[in-house]
Amino acid sequence: MNLVVVGGANIDVCAKSNAKIISRDSNIGKVDFTLGGVGRNIAEDLSLFGADVSLLTAIGNDSFGRVVIDNAHEQGVTLLAEPFEGCKTGVFAYLADGDGTFVAGINDMEIIDKITPQVIEDNINALFFADAVIVDSNLPRETIELLCSKDFKVIGDGVSSTKCLKFSGVLDKLYMIKLNRIEAFALTNTENVIDAVKFLSDKGCERGIITLGESGAMCYEKKADGIHTYWLSNLPDTEIVDTNGCGDAFLAGFVFAMMRGRNIKDSLYFGQSAAALNAESLSSVNRIMSFHGLKITGENFKEKAEAREEII
Numbered sequence: 001m002n003l004v005v006v007g008g009a010n011i012d013v014c015a016k017s018n019a020k021i022i023s024r025d026s027n028i029g030k031v032d033f034t035l036g037g038v039g040r041n042i043a044e045d046l047s048l049f050g051a052d053v054s055l056l057t058a059i060g061n062d063s064f065g066r067v068v069i070d071n072a073h074e075q076g077v078t079l080l081a082e083p084f085e086g087c088k089t090g091v092f093a094y095l096a097d098g099d100g101t102f103v104a105g106i107n108d109m110e111i112i113d114k115i116t117p118q119v120i121e122d123n124i125n126a127l128f129f130a131d132a133v134i135v136d137s138n139l140p141r142e143t144i145e146l147l148c149s150k151d152f153k154v155i156g157d158g159v160s161s162t163k164c165l166k167f168s169g170v171l172d173k174l175y176m177i178k179l180n181r182i183e184a185f186a187l188t189n190t191e192n193v194i195d196a197v198k199f200l201s202d203k204g205c206e207r208g209i210i211t212l213g214e215s216g217a218m219c220y221e222k223k224a225d226g227i228h229t230y231w232l233s234n235l236p237d238t239e240i241v242d243t244n245g246c247g248d249a250f251l252a253g254f255v256f257a258m259m260r261g262r263n264i265k266d267s268l269y270f271g272q273s274a275a276a277l278n279a280e281s282l283s284s285v286n287r288i289m290s291f292h293g294l295k296i297t298g299e300n301f302k303e304k305a306e307a308r309e310e311i312i
Helices: 040-051 064-075 111-113 117-122 124-128 141-149 162-167 181-188 193-202 246-259 264-279 292-307
Strands: 004-006 010-017 029-036 053-056 088-094 102-108 132-136 152-157 175-180 207-211 216-223 226-232
Touching: 004 040, 004 124, 004 181, 010 064, 029 040, 029 064, 029 088, 029 292, 040 053, 040 064, 040 132, 040 246, 053 124, 088 111, 102 124, 117 124, 117 141, 132 141, 132 246, 141 152, 141 162, 162 181, 175 181, 175 246, 181 193, 181 207, 193 216, 193 226, 207 264, 216 264, 226 264, 246 264, 246 292, 264 292
Parallel strands: 004 053, 004 132, 010 088, 132 152, 152 175, 175 207
Antiparallel strands: 010 029, 088 102, 207 216, 216 226
């Protein structure tokens, strides 16, 4: 399986409170530095599952950039772009509540604008040989539009309620899109999931995922006889340490299962399982992730969910 991820790579600064955060006050907790970036997280997750992964991203020729490079070599991820001289590697700083719930974040990722259409053209051969190209919406709009104009199987990741709007003009060119509930409502200008799915399908996006936080996740696929939707709750008994990176792990697990021949419904189990495994780690990527562990967790989850007749 040969996959290319085009998107952000940065350093995450996580400030996690020991208890529920008190606004406008000093909160006792821990501050950790980890590798992050939506594209980079997805690439590392996929590599841990066993995929052959390349990452086209933008990093600076600085100490943080060298950390990204070293990690990519360690994890077997091929970096397609050289560091940009005189630029600063991106940083994402965020707050997490005592229960690990994401509260707010600030991203300093101006360097991602360096991934221009010309950079895509410079790496076009690697992209053409990929089974799928995963694109996060940190990229400039014109870069996303160029990627979607090529003969690639493009899978889009919404990233945020503002950045996901960059996919608005290319929905009919995407193989699949992954959004959370807030992103889905922003992109479709709707207020419920069913209307969002109908909007996406009507615009030509034939399959997609919408993660629903505490309510689990759903996916849909347009077939000859109409739109088929599937919903699944979160994995029970998950010990949540930190939810940062869980959406990225979800997409990686889902795509990996799908590219191995699983249908979209079964891929949902693997996506949910990957997210649950990731939530048990303070890092944006849980390094204990593996396809063997994912398969065991996913198959057990599937058996229990089907016994409850939960998935629809």
